[in-house]
Amino acid sequence: EAGVTQFPSHSVIEKGQTVTLRCDPISGHDNLYWYRRVMGKEIKFLLHFVKESKQDESGMPNNRFLAERTGGTYSTLKVQPAELEDSGVYFCASSQARGVYEQYFGPGTRLTVT
């Protein structure tokens, strides 16, 4: 079974540019989560999809971040325009539909804004 995949693995952009991160969850997992780790801090929650619907987006830092999950499959996270403080590692995770199921994480996308 394929795990959670993320693309790209690393992105370097200039302040003011736009970047789109992609996540493909484990097949059959309805729950998809985005997290972020900035340097020196703990991993923090951004938002949660159940299928194609946003269940919880309380962790999104501001309206420069836009997440979508088309057809309840893969998800994208767009940052527009990027700021220096957006640098960090963005993780995607997925889990099964019911119960307190463990979340399986992707390898992350390292975003560097210069």
Added chain:
Amino acid sequence: EDQVTQSPEALRLQEGESSSLNCSYTVSGLRGLFWYRQDPGKGPEFLFTLYSAGEEKEKERLKATLTKKESFLHITAPKPEDSATYLCAVRTIGQGNLIFGKGTKLSVKP
């Protein structure tokens, strides 16, 4: 505010020297506590889920325990390949997301 604190921040062990990592949590209602292992440049890898006080889980040289205030990850006779950052996370009642601690970086020297 829900919070997870891990200690120590870093731990250096000799191969075969057993020790424990601590995860203290303060939450409004615990739905589950999770332990993950993270290697450099990779995403967190799931290890254990604990649901209630008194519960224990084991996997190879690792054993996780849970009380009402904290969890321990015991490492018995560690090997160099156990070197990694170990993350603790909690899920609270009514929420789907995980709240993470900062992690404990474990180094095991041969």
